[in-house]
Amino acid sequence: MTSSDFDQFRPERPPRRKGKGRGRGRRGADDLMVPHVEVEHLDSRGYYGHPVVKPPPWEEEVAAYLVLGGVAGGSGLLAAGAQLTGRSVLRRNARLAGLGAAGAGALALVADLGRPERFLHMMRTFKVTSPMSVGSWILMGYSGLIGVAAAGEVDRMLGDRLPLGPLRPMLRALEGPAGLGAAVFGAPLAAYTAVLLGDTAMPTWNAMHRDLPFVFVSSASLAAGGLALVTTPAVEAGPARNLAVLGVIGDVAAMRFLESRMDPVAAEPLHHGKPGTLMRVAERLAVIGGVGALVSGGREGRVRRALAAVSGAALVAASACTRFGVFYAGIDSASDPRYTIEPQKRRLAARRAAGITDDSITG
Template identity: 45%
Template sequence: MSEGERRKGGKGKGGKGDRVMVPPADFRSYYGQQVVKTPVWRHDIAAYLFTGGLAAGSALIAAGADLTGRPALRTTGRVTALAALGASAYFLVNDLGRPARFHHMLRVAKPTSPMSVGTWILSAFGAAAGVAAVAEAAPWLPRDGVVGLAARALPVAGRVGGLAAAATAPALATYTAVLLSDTATPSWHEAYPRLPFVFAGSALASGGAAGLIGAPVAQAGPARTLAVAGAALELTATHGVEHKLGLLSEPFRQGKAGKLLRAARLLTAAGAAGALLGARSRVVSALAGAALLAGSVATRYGVFEAGKASAADPKYTVLPQRERIAARQDS
């Protein structure tokens, strides 16, 4: 058989059919260099992912508590939402380097840019959540004069602000997942169908966790339900990210990211179990809430680290590209 026949898989003397005689080539990167750049975001952004989700989940809890007459749970949700939003703003501006950069992003609205859309979502949510949180000060204000008139109007303004914050909360909880998926970072980009569900579940679990910690058990029923539902969604979606992306699931299971996501799974499952079992115990509920919050933090940091790891290793860029090319050629 000639060299050309061997390369083409043709018949040789006495051959019984086409065979590939040359073994598949091993993966070789371009001089061992990265193909895509590792994200330049620092760990401030991983913290921002968590606090944004906590703010969104807490706003949903607060709105539900307001509509069902649970004042302690409402106060916990509103105050937590505002505090988490303030932390989000700090982490985002600290990563940007200059506060003016956030302001500059508000000069335009670009629907095709997740960063631009996210800036407007954050701003709208912040205004509404701020009004709702300020309304919690109404009982301590004087009832006379102009201040008294404002104090009497605050509960109505607080309800409107709380409902507006709850309306924008789903977008706030998930737009960061779209932002990560819109990058060229291989494992983030491949996870685009599942990552929003991971972040949504994490946001619900963390918001419910804040309610379990801050409200008495008599009022914490909605927080308990939301925490368990969010934990179930987070665990299910994270399992898909870890096992349903082929080669690009590896970074979610290995190294630092793998350790963080395994810890997140244990903490989230333990927190959900504690939320169910601690319906009559303030201490157990608070411990369950703490576990759920810690699990949410670990989830966000694990996803963040997995993306960085997939960008650092060129095989996660090159091999999936080759698979897609081969699939197109076979079809």
């Protein structure tokens, strides 16, 4: 008879009856079988007290990638707006911020994968049903386009001293279209990680899959606007200020709406422990940063400039806390079987109450 690591969780077998007969072997086989357990008969302790789902082996690098992807996507949109309205300083700062965030996010993703070639392997195919595959191509497309736009900015900053030679006229011609192309990839880059989390079996992430993209897009808007407030003078920071304020309103409203549509048990990890602390800090920083961004508008001055920088830093920190809080909440929800079993039992009861009793779920 073979053994495994799971034998320690197997219930003790009743003692065998002495004697011979054909039924002896049958009873021995039945003793080794685990009885069928239906969802409504499970309690919150799960199966032998162990978690029902296994959390993904993701570390803080993935949470950092969630933050940086939002900053990159929002900065790409802000840079395109500055390009179309003739704000050269804001355009330059947003392009450089977008490239820096995308590059740092790619490094965080590669660090989580363990070996750089694993990221290259993801680029060999394109699978529209896989958020990871689609997201990898979105990241590559955005990085390439924002890289071309940022290269033009760096070349101007250095007085046309980059060793481009005959490629400089080509860069000048491609810079504008590349900046607008990066904006096309910016919104998907900010939102696809929400789809990636919601596509998993983690109870809290899965319960928020319908509304989490709106939270992440709003979070990206306030982060990109906040970063631009830190780096850009007030005379050109008007669009960044507006984007940041709209992001704050959207972030707070979308998060409240998201929680109202979640199962109350699945939403609990968002309010307890480290995730709960991060989410509360995120909301307070977002409100403080949004108010500060509004007050800092107007004529340039040292006080207003300092207020804009502090407000922008608070907004970036709020976005980071939101995404780290959501990340940790999903991981924590996998450790307790209650977060999986109780929402399942309620969904099962709701289907049966609606008269659905003949499908593979309720049958």
